[in-house]
Amino acid sequence: MLTGALSSRMSSSVSSSDRIFPPSSFGSFESPGIRASSCFSGPNADMNEYDETDLFSISWNQDYGCFAAGTSHGFHIYNCEPFKEIFRRELKNGGFKFVEMLFRCNILALVGAAANSSYPPNKVLIWDDHQSRSIAEFTFRSEVHGVKLRRDGIVIVLKHKIYVYNFMDLKLLHQIETLANPRGLCCLSHHSNTFVLACPGLHKGQVRVEHFGLNVTKLINAHDSQIACFMLTMDGLLLATASVKGTLIRIFNTMDGSRLQEVRRGVNRAEINSIALSPNVQWLAASSDKGTVHIFSLKVRVSGLDSITHPNSPQGPALFHQNSSTSIDPLVSPNTGANPNSLLSFMRGILRKYFSSEWSFAQLHLPGNTQFIVAFGSLNSVMIVGMDGSFYKCSFDPVHGGEMVQQEYVRFLR
Structure with a gap:
């Protein structure tokens, strides 16, 4: 089991409307005029492994071989057959309401819980745990109610709207209006x-x-x-x-x-x-x-x-x-x-x-x-x-x- 800690800081991305502003780079693509994201840093000595942990969400990966648990202190990843914890990341300033896996690779989508002072619930982080850094930050005016990932797409769900983005260049592909979808x-x-x-x-x-x-x-x-x-x-x-x-x-x-x-x-x-x-x-x-x-x-x-x-x-x-x-x-x-x-x-x-x-x-x-x-x-x-x-x-x-x-x-x- 790998046990690490996330830093309590991350620079926010710029947003002036309900659309995504991608980071300065993603793969080989460049997007000018956008702030780069800072990365999660080393272990947090103040974290007590015996503190009570609240479970905020559970989500299966796409082939149901693993599931992610968003908690009040971060997130955990579990393998199902055989059952075992295979990874965790922990915070001291709050946890994640949503954690979405991309099959079994190192890419995750993270949405902070309301009590998370560093990662608000209106922001989506696309986190590369192999590089230990955020490779994209999507900030909205309203709370994010869900995130879904494909190998070629990112889907972000707000209360009345859904945004679909191309994974490689973060280009907005579709906007869909919905009935209230809390x-x-x-x-x-x-x-x-x-x-x-x-x-x-x-x-x-x-x-x-x-x-x-x-x-x-x-x-x-x-x-x-x-x-x-x-x-x-x-x-x-x-x-x-x-x-x-x-x-x-x-x-x-x-x-x-x-x-x-x-x-x-x-x-x-x-x-x-x-x-x-x-x-x-x-x-x-x-x-x-x-x-x-x-x-x-x-x-x-x-x-x-x-x-x-x-x-x-x-x-x-x-x-x-x-x-x-x-x-x-x-x-x-x-x-x-x-x-x-x-x-x-x-x-x-x-x-x-x-x-x-x-x-x-x-x-x-x-x-x-x-x-x-x-x-x-x-x-x-x-x-x-x-x-x-x-x-x-x-x-x-x-x-x-x-x-x-x-x-x-x-x-x-x-």
């Missing part, structure tokens, strides 16, 4: 051949999907209530959404906005804290404030690549396989025949609405009253991280479902 809702695709962004639209219950590579915008009216949570597949072809009611999760085709499947967490109102989609697009996991994690079986289909490349091919649509969700080309359509409740379809106008939705395949009940976020691990497992500083790894039976089995439990913060 949750900082935004997610990205992470395949190099697709750049898809999902964010709240301008109307309640609406999700806006941008296919930047195709110059296509799709507005999806996902729910009647406000959006609480959503997640894209790695290629951005599928979108899973939940509203503040927390009873239903819906899966959409992001190319045409069609609804492919609807699953039901329960009949009582709940706050869904996170949604995860498995890499092979066979499973969906959701955590809620009821202390439960639900696993659902996805029944969507994609057209085979051969039938798209060769339109006259007699081969029909094929089920998702391990690498089938890797291209923007496949067309997604619902697999209504695989719906275990399809026999009730003729009575949907009579029966209560929840009979037409699919219920969870596997479940886990967690102790305590805390917020949990989920991700899929290896070999039919899910990883769950709690805002109380807990880490769980649990497995589920992919054939019979039912109650999940706990494999690992760690308290990663004092």
Whole structure:
């Protein structure tokens, strides 16, 4: 484990509006008239490792192999399989509200907490820990509610606006107006051949999907209530959404906005804290404030690549396989025949609405009253991280479902 300390000083970047002013250099690009950033310096002798640490945020990296924890004293980076702390940085003058990783490389996006006297919550730092310096500082007039990274892009979320920047030269590429977004809702695709962004639209219950590579915008009216949570597949072809009611999760085709499947967490109102989609697009996991994690079986289909490349091919649509969700080309359509409740379809106008939705395949009940976020691990497992500083790894039976089995439990913060 590497243990270091961040200095309590950093020169601020210049900002006269809600736009970014890049640093003096980033890679081989130059930007005149901008102040350079100072770097984080050596160990802080005043830091007491036994001081109480508050957990401000948790975020997975793009392949769910690691997660970052923003704390009142800095940040920690943890590997998941096997579980271990692999890195930390500490401050004496406050911590970071958001810490966003870029896969497993040395680049991080940092946003200070309100109590941080040196790094205010309206500033985003792009930190290169290999060079121990900030390589970009973005300052806004209002508080930053979220940051997302791709290898080729930086996305910064404010309450009513989202900014998209090119990573290499920090050029502003897009500005997107949104409905009030205090949750900082935004997610990205992470395949190099697709750049898809999902964010709240301008109307309640609406999700806006941008296919930047195709110059296509799709507005999806996902729910009647406000959006609480959503997640894209790695290629951005599928979108899973939940509203503040927390009873239903819906899966959409992001190319045409069609609804492919609807699953039901329960009949009582709940706050869904996170949604995860498995890499092979066979499973969906959701955590809620009821202390439960639900696993659902996805029944969507994609057209085979051969039938798209060769339109006259007699081969029909094929089920998702391990690498089938890797291209923007496949067309997604619902697999209504695989719906275990399809026999009730003729009575949907009579029966209560929840009979037409699919219920969870596997479940886990967690102790305590805390917020949990989920991700899929290896070999039919899910990883769950709690805002109380807990880490769980649990497995589920992919054939019979039912109650999940706990494999690992760690308290990663004092």
